[in-house]
Amino acid sequence: MSFNEANAKGVKQPHNDPLVIMLTIEGFNTKRILMDNGSSANIIYLPAFQQLKLDPKRLSSFDSPLVSFSEDRVYSRGIVTLTVTVGTYPMQLTRQLDFLVVDCPSSYNVIIGRPTLNKWKAATSTYCLKVKFPTDNGVGEVKRDQVLARECYQAVLAANENHTWMIEEKEEGKMEALETVELAEGEANKTTKIGMTLSPEMRTRLIQFLKENLDVFAWSYKDMPGIAPEQRRRVFAPERDQAVTDEVTKLLTAGFIREVYYPEWLANVVLVKNANGKWRMCIDFTDLNKAYPKDSFPLPRINQLVDSTAGHKLLMFMDAFSGYN
The missing domain is CATH 3.10.10 (HIV Type 1 Reverse Transcriptase; Chain A, domain 1)
Known part of the structure; x- marks a missing residue:
């Protein structure tokens, strides 16, 4: 798959427009779909999910939050598997794709991220505003909707929206080593734990602070009147x-x-x-x-x-x- 100047025919140049296309989702032609190589997840916004008249019972739980470049966090309503068709017959693909359902304002209906682009083995060109992907009958392609792309982009700027989301990865097995510190002499049950990477000065100051505020600790229900x-x-x-x-x-x-x-x-x-x-x-x-x-x-x-x-x-x-x- 390759792109040349002929693939940019019909594109109004110069431009910095996002790649916005139309796909068939669950049998419905769905517009305002952003192709985003920077997103690590496929997103369908709640209004689009509702307009497709999808059964909420199809949602499965998804615990990890989504994080934008501005470090905003949002929790999805769940994850749903949808049937998506890209391209036109006979050079088209129909695949089952997983989408996170997100309830927050957006000028787009759907965001297609890297998981789908990799699954399609697709190549995108922001200059040509086109997506290409291999099929059994040759190379399929999807063209842009440049007018709609500019409308969405202006709305994004006006509303200061985030549309590039990353799934927050949970680090496992990297907990800092801790040491047990006795806060009251002669009372072995009154202890707490602090990190072992503290400097000697910070360690001394922290232990002294904890001892001075010993009354805020509750060692049993009797300490919580x-x-x-x-x-x-x-x-x-x-x-x-x-x-x-x-x-x-x-x-x-x-x-x-x-x-x-x-x-x-x-x-x-x-x-x-x-x-x-x-x-x-x-x-x-x-x-x-x-x-x-x-x-x-x-x-x-x-x-x-x-x-x-x-x-x-x-x-x-x-x-x-x-x-x-």
């Missing part, structure tokens, strides 16, 4: 737990919430299903309301008050409280 025995940890079903994780991740990314510590008060999360089937996350402020009763200061029922110290009448006009009875 502030926690009510009837308090229980709330556990959600996997579907609801994922909904909470997704919502908290979005709020953290947007900067609407931050992590704080309240040792004496905590509001539980409550999930309510909307009419569209999505979960809405609410906070149960019942305990907070009990701790801080409503202030019930009634408004004056007369329109004249007397200032006893000054001896003058103060007229209170109720225009601002129209409808007050």
Whole structure:
């Protein structure tokens, strides 16, 4: 497979447009598909997943988050296997491809990453805006949609979207070696562990700091008098737990919430299903309301008050409280 100047015929030059094509997914012609050699995963965004009328039961769980170049993290709704056809008969391929379903704003419907390009044994040309791949009947190809590509690109710039995602790889077997440190002399049960790669000065300072704050450690339930025995940890079903994780991740990314510590008060999360089937996350402020009763200061029922110290009448006009009875 090769590209030459003839393959760029019809492409408006010069350009820096992304390679946006159309594929057949589950029997539907699907536009706004970005070919991204930098993405380590195939992505289908939730609106496109819903428009294809795919059964959510086809989703399988996927735990690793996706990370963008700006270090934004997003958790997928799951992974789904879809039938995708590329090219035109007879030079076409039909393959089963795995996609991560992602619920975040995007100008694209689908992102085709390296896993699919390698599976197709495909070659891409950003200059020619074309994809080529081998088939049993010769070399197939897919051309660009340059007009749609420019529309998507402008939308990406305006919304500052991330569309190149990498699966966060979990490093295994690389835990730092730890040493046990005794924090209270003569009490072998009051120990903790610190890293063995600390400098001697940092090690000394860290141990001294831990000993000075020995009271924050809880060695048994007797050391936790502030926690009510009837308090229980709330556990959600996997579907609801994922909904909470997704919502908290979005709020953290947007900067609407931050992590704080309240040792004496905590509001539980409550999930309510909307009419569209999505979960809405609410906070149960019942305990907070009990701790801080409503202030019930009634408004004056007369329109004249007397200032006893000054001896003058103060007229209170109720225009601002129209409808007050």
